Amino acid sequence: MKNIAILGSTGSIGLQTLEVIRNNRDEFSVCALTANSNIDILYKQVLEFKPDIVVIFDYNKYKEFKSLIASHNNDLKVLYGEDGLTYAASYEKADIVVSAIVGIAGLKPTYSAIEKGKTVALANKETLVTAGRIITKKARECSASIIPVDSEHSAIFQCIGRDREFVSKIILTASGGPFRKKTLEELKMVSLSDALKHPSWSMGKKVTIDSSTLMNKGLEVIEARWLFDMAGESIQVYVHPESIIHSMVEFVDGAILAQLGVPDMKIPIKHSLTYPKRTIAVDSKLDFSKINTLNFEKPDTHRFPCLKLAYEALKDGDSSCIVLNGANEVAVNLFLQGKIQFMEIYSIVAKALEKHTLSEVNTLEEIFYIDNWSRNIAMELYKKR
Numbered sequence: 255m256k257n258i259a260i261l262g263s264t265g266s267i268g269l270q271t272l273e274v275i276r277n278n279r280d281e282f283s284v285c286a287l288t289a290n291s292n293i294d295i296l297y298k299q300v301l302e303f304k305p306d307i308v309v310i311f312d313y314n315k316y317k318e319f320k321s322l323i324a325s326h327n328n329d330l331k332v333l334y335g336e337d338g339l340t341y342a343a344s345y346e347k348a349d350i351v352v353s354a355i356v357g358i359a360g361l362k363p364t365y366s367a368i369e370k371g372k373t374v375a376l377a378n379k380e381t382l383v384t385a386g387r388i389i390t391k392k393a394r395e396c397s398a399s400i401i402p403v404d405s406e407h408s409a410i411f412q413c414i415g416r417d418r419e420f421v422s423k424i425i426l427t428a429s430g431g432p433f434r435k436k437t438l439e440e441l442k443m444v445s446l447s448d449a450l451k452h453p454s455w456s457m458g459k460k461v462t463i464d465s466s467t468l469m470n471k472g473l474e475v476i477e478a479r480w481l482f483d484m485a486g487e488s489i490q491v492y493v494h495p496e497s498i499i500h501s502m503v504e505f506v507d508g509a510i511l512a513q514l515g516v517p518d519m520k521i522p523i524k525h526s527l528t529y530p531k532r533t534i535a536v537d538s539k540l541d542f543s544k545i546n547t548l549n550f551e552k553p554d555t556h557r558f559p560c561l562k563l564a565y566e567a568l569k570d571g572d573s574s575c576i577v578l579n580g581a582n583e584v585a586v587n588l589f590l591q592g593k594i595q596f597m598e599i600y601s602i603v604a605k606a607l608e609k610h611t612l613s614e615v616n617t618l619e620e621i622f623y624i625d626n627w628s629r630n631i632a633m634e635l636y637k638k639r
């Protein structure tokens with residue numbers, strides 16, 4: 255029986271992780287759950303999964319939750335804020351910490367889990383985008399394991415197995431998002447509701463918008479750089495609209511291994527929880543008789559320039575990746591609030607990167623300093639436009 259702590263249990267990955275656990279009660283139990291403010295869902299999760307600890311980041315919602323739960327469970331530890339997240343992430347009973355908070359907000363708690371030598375099932379890609387060097391070094395020092403949850407990285411992880419020394423190239427696949435066939439002119443006019451309609455995956459809003467700009471694939475290139483210790487030049491992206499091949503690895507002898515499956519996040523989530531074992535799945539099986547063709551095309555960075563920005567940031571250095579991420583979080587938020595057009599996401603991030611001067615990054619404090627700078631610049635760029 256493995257004890258699971260879920261950071262971000264009320265989000266898309268969090269809910270699907272709990273579904274996996276619900277269907278495999280003999281394998282997993284839940285020891286900690288965290289949310290930002292969604293206490294209604296969290297409340298139901300607490301009643302069903304009976305964790306020891308629950309954390310609500312938002313202080314007012316924490317107070318509301320305390321009174322909501324008061325009559326139910328006196329043993330439950332209810333915490334709030336950053337300290338609460340750190341406590342849950344480093345809880346001694348947790349065998350696996352699922353890192354599923356969205357954005358750089360996931361970095362500190364994930365770092366705390368790594369520091370404690372935990373096995374981290376990592377969905378929060380922003381952790382490696384902003385702090386890949388620090389996190390991977392810390393993981394080696396503290397004997398922590400990082401098991402990828404992102405479907406592409408889970409695929410690569412499974413394909414590589416023990417053959418890391420023979421890998422020559424990583425090929426990340428991308429669905430292409432909802433706007434794969436749109437012209438540049440059409441992209442300038444797309445609406446928020448169109449951007450939120452992903453063709454293959456149902457995900458949280460931020461990652462859905464990132465998928466529509468292909469920034470998500472750019473963030474994944476950076477994530478892959480750190481997870482698999484590969485140079486950016488050895489990580490290629492191909493658009494594969496069927497989302498059947500989740501990614502591929504080319505080895506020095508020319509052999510290519512691919513991992514295939516239906517597009518269902520519960521498969522990589524379950525893999526991250528059961529690894530190194532595999533357990534039986536009851537649904538989500540691929541039916542080859544229903545697949546006619548598998549298509550591949552090169553991503554068009556003219557129409558989807560965010561992908562190019564991510565490659566450039568990776569080449570420039572760690573501080574550029576932090577700016578890329580911070581400015582993107584702000585720009586995506588502005589787009590979600592209907593305050594900017596779709597293509598302005600790119601222009602805000604590109605301009606923030608232009609204004610940035612490269613600097614060394616050795617600590618989390620430096621990361622948050624640069625992140626804060628990039629957010630302020632992105633807001634300034636928005637106001638001045």
Ligand code: NDP
Nearest residue numbers: 262264265266267289290291292355356359377378457458
């Ligand atoms: P969601 O937006 O659906 O969920 C985010 C979770 O984080 C929620 O539980 C939310 O709480 C919590 N949260 C948000 N802000 C904070 C904060 N400041 N402090 C503490 N908790 C916070 O995101 P997803 O589940 O879609 O994505 C999570 C991560 O996984 C992202 O990094 C994403 O890129 C990655 N990922 C997601 C995939 C997917 O299919 N969804 C696929 C691959 C990777 P509340 O509900 O209270 O707001």
